[in-house]
Amino acid sequence: MLLRLPFTLSSALLSPPLHPHRSKPFSSLSSSPNPNPNPNHSSNTTLPLFLRPLSYSAPVSSLLSFRLWAESLALSSVDDPHLLRELSWLIDDASAHKHPRNDSLVPLRAELHELYELWRERIEKRRPFQYLVGCEHWRDLVLGVREGVLIPRPETEMVVDLVGEVEGFERGWWADLGTGSGALAIGIGRMLREDGRVFATDLSSDAVEVARFNVERYGLKDKVEIRQGSWFEPLQDVKGKLAGIVSNPPYIPTSHLPGLQPEVGLHEPRLALDGGENGMDHLLHLCEGSASALKSGGFFAFETNGDAHSEFLADLMTAKWGKFFHNIKIVLDFAGIKRFVTGYCR
Amino acid sequence: MVFSLLLKRSKTPKPLPLPLPLPLPTRNPNPLRASPRSTATSPLGLSIAYGAGALSGTWRPSRCGEASRSSIAPLLGLRSFSSPATTAAIAEPPRTCDGLTVDAIVGKGWTILDEGESDWRSHAAAIAQSVQVIKKRLQWGRMIDKSMQLSAILNKSDLWDDPDYAGRISREHGEIMGKIKGVNQFEQELVEHIDLLKLAREENDNELEAESMRALLEMRRKAKEKELEAILSGDNDSCSCFIEVQAGAGGTESMDWAAMVMNMYMMWAQRRGFAVTVVEEMPGEIAGIKRATIKVHGEYAFGYAKAEVGVHRLVRISPFDSGKRRHTSFAAVAVIPILGNVSTKYQIKESDLRIERFRAGGAGGQHVNTTESAVRIVHIPTGISATCQNERSQHQNKASAMAVLQSRLDQLEIARQAQMNAEHTQSLSEISWGNQIRSYVLHPYRMVKDLRTNYEVSDPDSVLDGDIDGLILSFLSASLDKNEDRA
Ligand SMILES: C[S@@+](CC[C@H](N)C(=O)[O-])C[C@H]1O[C@@H](n2cnc3c(N)ncnc32)[C@H](O)[C@@H]1O
Numbered sequence: 001m002l003l004r005l006p007f008t009l010s011s012a013l014l015s016p017p018l019h020p021h022r023s024k025p026f027s028s029l030s031s032s033p034n035p036n037p038n039p040n041h042s043s044n045t046t047l048p049l050f051l052r053p054l055s056y057s058a059p060v061s062s063l064l065s066f067r068l069w070a071e072s073l074a075l076s077s078v079d080d081p082h083l084l085r086e087l088s089w090l091i092d093d094a095s096a097h098k099h100p101r102n103d104s105l106v107p108l109r110a111e112l113h114e115l116y117e118l119w120r121e122r123i124e125k126r127r128p129f130q131y132l133v134g135c136e137h138w139r140d141l142v143l144g145v146r147e148g149v150l151i152p153r154p155e156t157e158m159v160v161d162l163v164g165e166v167e168g169f170e171r172g173w174w175a176d177l178g179t180g181s182g183a184l185a186i187g188i189g190r191m192l193r194e195d196g197r198v199f200a201t202d203l204s205s206d207a208v209e210v211a212r213f214n215v216e217r218y219g220l221k222d223k224v225e226i227r228q229g230s231w232f233e234p235l236q237d238v239k240g241k242l243a244g245i246v247s248n249p250p251y252i253p254t255s256h257l258p259g260l261q262p263e264v265g266l267h268e269p270r271l272a273l274d275g276g277e278n279g280m281d282h283l284l285h286l287c288e289g290s291a292s293a294l295k296s297g298g299f300f301a302f303e304t305n306g307d308a309h310s311e312f313l314a315d316l317m318t319a320k321w322g323k324f325f326h327n328i329k330i331v332l333d334f335a336g337i338k339r340f341v342t343g344y345c346r
Numbered sequence: 347m348v349f350s351l352l353l354k355r356s357k358t359p360k361p362l363p364l365p366l367p368l369p370l371p372t373r374n375p376n377p378l379r380a381s382p383r384s385t386a387t388s389p390l391g392l393s394i395a396y397g398a399g400a401l402s403g404t405w406r407p408s409r410c411g412e413a414s415r416s417s418i419a420p421l422l423g424l425r426s427f428s429s430p431a432t433t434a435a436i437a438e439p440p441r442t443c444d445g446l447t448v449d450a451i452v453g454k455g456w457t458i459l460d461e462g463e464s465d466w467r468s469h470a471a472a473i474a475q476s477v478q479v480i481k482k483r484l485q486w487g488r489m490i491d492k493s494m495q496l497s498a499i500l501n502k503s504d505l506w507d508d509p510d511y512a513g514r515i516s517r518e519h520g521e522i523m524g525k526i527k528g529v530n531q532f533e534q535e536l537v538e539h540i541d542l543l544k545l546a547r548e549e550n551d552n553e554l555e556a557e558s559m560r561a562l563l564e565m566r567r568k569a570k571e572k573e574l575e576a577i578l579s580g581d582n583d584s585c586s587c588f589i590e591v592q593a594g595a596g597g598t599e600s601m602d603w604a605a606m607v608m609n610m611y612m613m614w615a616q617r618r619g620f621a622v623t624v625v626e627e628m629p630g631e632i633a634g635i636k637r638a639t640i641k642v643h644g645e646y647a648f649g650y651a652k653a654e655v656g657v658h659r660l661v662r663i664s665p666f667d668s669g670k671r672r673h674t675s676f677a678a679v680a681v682i683p684i685l686g687n688v689s690t691k692y693q694i695k696e697s698d699l700r701i702e703r704f705r706a707g708g709a710g711g712q713h714v715n716t717t718e719s720a721v722r723i724v725h726i727p728t729g730i731s732a733t734c735q736n737e738r739s740q741h742q743n744k745a746s747a748m749a750v751l752q753s754r755l756d757q758l759e760i761a762r763q764a765q766m767n768a769e770h771t772q773s774l775s776e777i778s779w780g781n782q783i784r785s786y787v788l789h790p791y792r793m794v795k796d797l798r799t800n801y802e803v804s805d806p807d808s809v810l811d812g813d814i815d816g817l818i819l820s821f822l823s824a825s826l827d828k829n830e831d832r833a
Contacts, residue, residue: 081629082718089717089738128715137738140745154703154719154740155711252712263715273712306709334703334740335710 048134048144050093052109059104062112067091070119077123086122086129090115093133126262136181143181143214148206150272152183155333156248159301160187162331162342163244166299169196172243175293176200177231177286180272182211182224184246189215189224198224199242201234204271231282232289242294248303249282251275279305280312287317291324294345301331301342310338317343440530442537443544448474451536461563466543469562473536476569480529483576483826493522525579532572535565577822582683582760583649588625588753592637592774594657594676599667601630603660603675606810608638611654613812620644625746626733633666637774639732639750641684648683653818655681656783663789672789676782680774682757684749692755700724703740723747730754784817786810799824 046052058066067087074083094115096107110118121127130136130151136143138152139160145151163169170193176185179200189198200215202208208228215224227234235242252273257265264273275281283302290300304310310330317325325343333339439447451474458475459468496519499505505512539561546554578584589611593604615622620642627638642651657678664673685691702722708714720735721743732750734743784796786806794803794817801820803809809817 082716085736086717129717130715137742139739139741141739150712151715153711153714157739157741248712250712256713260713261715264713268715303711306711333710334701337710339711 046134046146048093048142049090049109050133050135050142051144054096054107054109056108056111057105058108058112060106061104063091063095063106063108066112066115066119069116073119073123083123087119089129090118090133093135126266128263128267131267138183139187141183141186141214141218143183143186144210144217145181146206146210147267148204148269149210150180150207150268152181153248155335155339156183156303157187158331158333159184159246159248159303159340160191162301162340163188163246163299164191166244169244169299171195172298173238173241174198175235175238175242175245177245177247178202178207178249178272178282179211179226180207180248182214182226184248185211185224185226186214186218186220188246189220190218192223196223199227199235199238200224201227201229201231203228203230204269206269207272231285232293235293239293240295242298244299244301245286245290245294246301247286249275249286251279251283251303251305251309253277253279253305275305279309283309283313284316287313287321291321291345296345298345299342300325300345301340303340304338306333306337306339310341313341314343317341440534440537442540446537446540448477448533448536452478461566464559466540466559466562469559469566470536470540472566473562473569476566476573477529477533477536479573479827480569480576483573483823484525484529484579486529489522489526493519493526496522528572532565532569536562539565573823574819577819577826578646578649580649580652582685583652584646585648585683585685586620586641586643587648587651587684588639588641588682588750589651589654590637590639590680590682590774591635592678592680593630593635594678594779596673596675598630598632598634599664599673600675600677601632601634601636602666603634603658604637604677605630605634606660607658607677607679608635608640610810610812610814611642611651612640614814615640615642615644615647615812617812618644618647618650618815620647623746624736625750626735641746641749648681650815650818650822651681652683653821654679654783654814656781657779659782659785661785661787661789676779678774678779682753683760684753685756685760691752692759694725694752694755698726700726701744703744719743721747723751725751725755728755728758730758796821 070087070090071084074087094109096109108115118132122129122132128151130145131147134144134146136145136151138154139157143152163174170191172192174185174188174192174197176182176188176198177200179185179202182200185198185200189196192198200211202211205228208226211226215221215226232239250271250273252260252275254274254277256279257270257274259265260273275283283304286302287300290298294300302313304313314328314330318328324346326346328341328343330338331340331342439449441447451470454467454471456467456471458472459465496515499515500512500519505515539558543555543558543562546552546558589608591604591608591611593600612622621644623641623643625639625641628636630636657676660675660677661672662675663670667673700723702724703720717738718735719737719740720733721740722731722733723744724731730751732747732754734746734750737743737746783798784794786794786809788806792804792806794806794809795801796817799817799820801817803813803816
């Protein structure tokens with residue numbers, strides 16, 4: 001009676017219990033041999049887990065053993081309550097319905113042994129959860145992601161809100177520079193009216209491929225156009241016609257890259273993170289280019305590395321480039337960091 | 347979440363013991379029912395309809411006097427005659443030819459025998475008793491008053507200047523009238539069947555007598571269903587709801603108990619076919635939860651769950667005590683309706699909100715990848731807050747937290763307007779730890795007992811696995827039945 005089902009159950013159901021005394025360093029990881037993940041990943045276009053067909057199945061009991069194994073693996077290696085939540089999501093994505101029939105077989109979208117491998121990679125290689133399941137929930141979207149493409153961050157969600165506050169934004173032409181998974185382009189594209197459009201560029205062919213996939217999945221092919229190339233290069237035909245530009249360009253100073261958390265430093269693409277010596281290389285290029293890319297009265301919003309970087313940019317655009325821009329503002333992210341610089345083209 | 351629940355259990359959900367409440371059926375169970383109707387206008391300007399007998403003294407004597415079957419036969423064709431939508435009930439109840447009303451039948455004190463016994467008095471007494479129970483549960487007197495008030499408003503000439511308001515009033519009026527008519531019709535059927543049965547006896551018409559007896563029996567069964575349906579007729583009963591559970595003092599022991607209670611509700615909701623989502627949770631350090639909120643989505647979720655408000659007490663040998671001593675733990679439960687009607691919602695001003703999001707400290711942005719995206723929203727003027735961390739994006743966590751906050755503020759508003767029975771609107775912070783409603787004893791004996799109704803279940807496991815309908819319904823019916831009807 002003492003260990004009756006409901007409360008072992010409830011801990012799995014309700015919350016990953018915290019285990020404050022179990023923290024152990026990720027000793028095996030610092031020596032992980034693979035700082036740059038599979039460069040040929042673009043050829044391996046697997047669907048996000050939750051979109052794959054239910055081609056497999058496993059007995060409820062096997063799935064339960066997987067869960068128990070995965071929980072103990074998670075708890076033995078790191079003190080992170082989110083891991084157990086991730087585990088539930090992994091199983092959510094991998095299995096069919098929230099309410100499986102009470103058969104002993106659960107339909108699955110991946111073979112059970114694949115789930116074991118995925119979870120081992122999560123714990124032992126610190127492979128990001130979002131790459132495991134091939135998607136990230138961002139705003140109200142579920143975006144496909146995979147190695148080679150930056151996993152969109154929650155801070156960036158706010159850029160869409162900033163655009164939504166711009167007068168007449170619904171009918172304008174917008175650019176999302178360095179679109180990655182297409183997050184911003186899709187977030188904005190969904191708010192536009194018929195005549196509104198988003199041009200989204202990226203240098204990375206992985207990003208272009210994933211962004212196209214996501215745009216298509218949200219039925220936005222007519223609104224969001226993905227173009228491959230460096231920053232403004234693919235946008236020559238709309239130069240001076242843009243109602244707005246948004247970008248979350250790589251902004252981490254090169255020297256900080258080795259110190260990043262393993263999920264980021266070991267697995268996310270360097271092209272998406274490396275902002276040059278002081279992190280400002282791309283931002284400066286984008287600010288400068290916006291002066292001619294935007295139409296008069298056009299809006300811009302850039303995400304930066306925070307505080308000092310935002311202040312530096314804002315000062316620069318107010319003072320030195322004041323003849324091109326006005327109404328320059330710094331916007332805080334939810335953690336209170338000066339994260340975004342916004343303004344208008346004269 | 348729900349999925350993982352099933353992973354750990356493979357028990358088939360038991361069939362629901364009760365049908366979900368549905369609008370009262372309007373089907374006429376008895377093809378022989380003769381119900382000529384008259385319409386008249388009351389002093390209040392309400393148009394009134396009642397079945398045979400109430401108003402039409404003109405023809406009743408002839409029917410009840412030397413009436414013969416042939417004089418009734420032509421009336422059989424009038425069954426489909428229905429009254430206009432705006433009719434209200436009137437004070438005068440249907441009577442049999444010899445003047446029996448539902449109350450008079452109950453007053454006779456006829457013995458109620460088994461359903462199997464073909465005794466019309468027993469059937470009639472059982473039905474009449476049910477009608478009284480139903481009326482009490484519907485708060486009949488209050489309902490009639492309300493219908494009159496609404497009719498009066500509906501008769502105002504400028505009503506439709508505000509079509510939104512008018513629409514709401516007329517919808518509400520329609521709902522109430524539907525309930526009133528349902529009961530009136532039922533009473534009417536009862537007296538008619540009694541009349542027919544007596545008539546059949548006088549005329550030695552065995553076939554008609556058997557038919558009337560069958561009709562009474564069917565009514566008797568239907569009356570029991572209607573009694574149950576009437577339990578959930580409160581203003582917000584049909585809403586979805588949030589259920590919140592908070593651990594009492596006593597550390598891990600109580601937190602574990604709180605998790606068991608929450609689990610009981612999740613399994614109960616699942617059995618009932620409600621959709622459950624975990625909205626907010628503060629896990630305990632070692633086991634269980636300090637506090638958690640789930641959303642239970644489905645028709646009548648609030649109507650049932652409101653019976654659970656209060657403190658739940660557990661007595662058991664603690665699994666956390668190496669000395670194997672007996673412990674008593676407490677968990678408080680609050681239930682908040684999710685109001686469907688937008689017009690009653692509390693208007694939240696964006697500027698009154700402080701939104702806090704939890705993220706790993708440090709540089710944030712591109713530096714960090716975490717799936718933690720909890721959001722907490724504080725409504726500054728009231729200090730009420732809501733947290734959500736179980737959605738997979740921050741945006742969604744914010745939306746969920748906002749929904750919880752909205753409902754908490756709505757609840758406050760409802761309490762303020764005193765539109766509801768106060769005990770069902772308490773928030774967790776208002777529930778006194780002294781307000782124990784149920785006790786679950788696992789040791790030295792095994793028993794769950796509702797302290798309000800003394801309803802007992804000797805199998806705590808089944809209760810903790812979500813089989814709580816018995817406890818809920820006995821409480822709801824007891825609390826409704828003791829409420830004095832202001833009729
Ligand atoms: C920090 S990521 C942002 C991705 C996405 N906008 C988001 O917010 O999730 C920066 C993106 O810029 C792209 N990028 C890097 N250098 C670029 C260049 N020269 N031209 C265009 N895109 C570039 C990277 O491939 C990457 O997708």
